[in-house]
Amino acid sequence: MTAVRISARVSEENKKLVHDAAELAGVSVSDFLTVVAVEEAHRVINRERSVTVSSKYAGAFFAALKNAPKPNKALLNAVKTSRV
Amino acid sequence: MPLVVEPLARRHNRRGFSCGVEKLDYFLGKTAMQHAENGISKSFVLLSDDNKTVIIGYFTLTICEVTIEQLNKADAKKLPKGHPLPAGKLARLAVSTDYQKRGYGKDLLISAMKHFILAHDQVGMSALFVDAKNDSAASFYQKYGFIQSCDDPLNLYLPTQTIKNALAQS
Numbered sequence: 001m002t003a004v005r006i007s008a009r010v011s012e013e014n015k016k017l018v019h020d021a022a023e024l025a026g027v028s029v030s031d032f033l034t035v036v037a038v039e040e041a042h043r044v045i046n047r048e049r050s051v052t053v054s055s056k057y058a059g060a061f062f063a064a065l066k067n068a069p070k071p072n073k074a075l076l077n078a079v080k081t082s083r084v
Numbered sequence: 085m086p087l088v089v090e091p092l093a094r095r096h097n098r099r100g101f102s103c104g105v106e107k108l109d110y111f112l113g114k115t116a117m118q119h120a121e122n123g124i125s126k127s128f129v130l131l132s133d134d135n136k137t138v139i140i141g142y143f144t145l146t147i148c149e150v151t152i153e154q155l156n157k158a159d160a161k162k163l164p165k166g167h168p169l170p171a172g173k174l175a176r177l178a179v180s181t182d183y184q185k186r187g188y189g190k191d192l193l194i195s196a197m198k199h200f201i202l203a204h205d206q207v208g209m210s211a212l213f214v215d216a217k218n219d220s221a222a223s224f225y226q227k228y229g230f231i232q233s234c235d236d237p238l239n240l241y242l243p244t245q246t247i248k249n250a251l252a253q254s
Contacts, residue, residue, distance in 0.1 A: 048146065048175060050168070051213050051241075054234040055154040061241070062152070064231060065210055068245030075228040075250045082194040083087045083187075084130065 006037075086133035089195045092116055092142065096129050101139045103178040105217060111176060112142055119144075125175060128199065130192055141179035141188050143196045145203070148173040148213060170207070171241070172200045174214040189224060197247045204244050211241040 010018070022032035053061045071079075092098065092112075099113040116127040125146035129139045149168035174196050179188045200212050214230060216222035216238040230240035 047215075048148070048173070050149050050151060051171070051173070051239060052151045052153060052234060056235070057233055058152050058154065059156070060231065061211075061233060064241075064243045064246075068243040068249065069229065069231075071246050071250035071253070072229040075246075076253060078190045078194055078228060079250050079253070081187075082191055084089050084191045084195045 087191065088131050088133050089128050090131060092120055092127040092129050096139055097137050098139060102181055104181050105178065108176055108178040116144060128195065130188060139180060140183045141192050143174060143192050144176040145196060145199055146173050146175050150210065169210045172203060172209045172212045174212060193228065197251060201248060201251060209244055211243045212247060213241045216240060
């Protein structure tokens, strides 16, 4: 795997902060930034691609799929008055 | 003013769009076109039929998978075991600051639902999920019947059948 560069503009203050943190963690600034950025990238992408219905709401979700609630007045009205 | 919804295209002034939420402006200006071309998500713009360069608002649709936590055994049996359910996701919806408070959000939502149903009719999706960006956005969706899906009140859904029924009754 060929490593390529990725660059970002940061303030002097943030640059020092990242340097200090990487030193404390005992890794290079490059490795430090990569780990943090990749982790965050996965989090952001997962958030867009997947949703979780938590157990407290699962029963209601399942019931709503099986017996879909009737569209409410606001929704019916929005469909009726839609300009598109 | 006659309105039209079109798939986002390079001729639209997408970098000039401003809705007051920087993330939503950035996405339309920088990312939405690439995503549409690469099949990651599709964005649609609301335009005035008289002047098709100005974007009144936009929405972005994509698909997502729904993981249901700890369903009881009787209900779990009726669903494909161990697999998440397919669903639609209304990932973004925004109205330009020049056009807010005039009901365009409602028009964008209905248009998004129509596009979602077109996709559902081809591939099948259980519900339309939405990531509301803040509390007032969440109450906008709740007004139209969207239901909370987890402890985070910004994650909401409406079953596909409810949307189909709403669109059919017009």
